[in-house]
């Protein structure tokens with residue numbers, strides 16, 4: 001595996017490349033062109049410029065998170081081919097710049113969903129949290145406004161203000177899209193992009209739906225092993241793979257995380273590893289990466305990745321806000337750096353145990 005760190009780009013991230021370079025063991029960043037909107041073609045010059053900027057800091061781009069998918073593609077509306085063509089052009093431009101990993105998601109309307117961005121934990125840190133009760137009492141149209149006050153001025157990934165402004169229309173457009181239709185639309189999209197992925201060896205790594213169940217009645221499909229296997233079977237190409245996100249699949253306590261990793265050997269192209277703490281089945285908050293701070297066994301998760309010979313990028317995921325840091329919720333420097341150090345420590349121990357045995 002390669003230890004990496006998510007970086008949103010100069011002007012969008014409070015964390016600098018120089019800081020990332022000083023986290024022990026981190027050699028690559030996972031980045032994006034944060035000011036592009038879903039559906040637009042990423043200009044080659046801009047990809048080249050960010051690549052050069054990252055390289056000048058002594059790091060390299062290990063992958064893109066995310067090239068977001070236009071709603072027309074997920075809905076399957078008549079104009080989807082235009083946006084798929086644009087997506088293919090973006091993939092080609094990324095491939096030309098020697099970038100071979102793209103993380104994306106297929107969630108309708110909302111990307112990851114949380115009901116609080118700054119829930120206080122007993123140690124005084126603040127974290128992202130989700131409560132089903134809060135969701136049930138919320139109007140999706142006003143949800144964005146109700147949580148964004150705690151965003152520390154940042155635009156949250158996948159919550160582009162332009163889209164959030166038209167939530168009502170979006171819900172209307174998705175009214176005939178059920179799970180089957182969403183699978184069909186994903187298949188259509190994947191079939192169209194696989195040739196360019198093969199040409200440039202670009203691994204597509206779908207991110208799970210977070211939380212891993214339907215929110216506000218919208219269909220969600222990337223939620224468990226059966227559905228992922230169905231997705232992989234329907235377009236059977238190694239470039240059609242997954243981002244294994246422990247925090248997202250782990251929202252559903254029936255998902256056996258190490259077991260899923262083993263079952264997905266060869267098709268996990270990217271891993272997000274973090275911890276969650278359940279207060280009940282439908283109320284959870286994000287925790288430090290350390291196993292004992294939350295509900296997951298991070299040792300077992302890393303061990304499963306080790307055992308499947310995972311050699312792609314891995315990154316610590318959402319961190320707590322600690323030490324008075326003011327940053328995008330989940331994406332400050334300090335707690336994610338602690339997370340990277342911890343995951344590196346687990347990996348070293350697992351590796352030494354395995355090679356000495």
Ligand code: DNO
Pocket residue numbers: 065066103104105111112157158207330
């Ligand atoms: C949230 C992230 C997601 C993720 C996308 C991938 O923090 O995990 O926004 O990047 O779903 O497309």
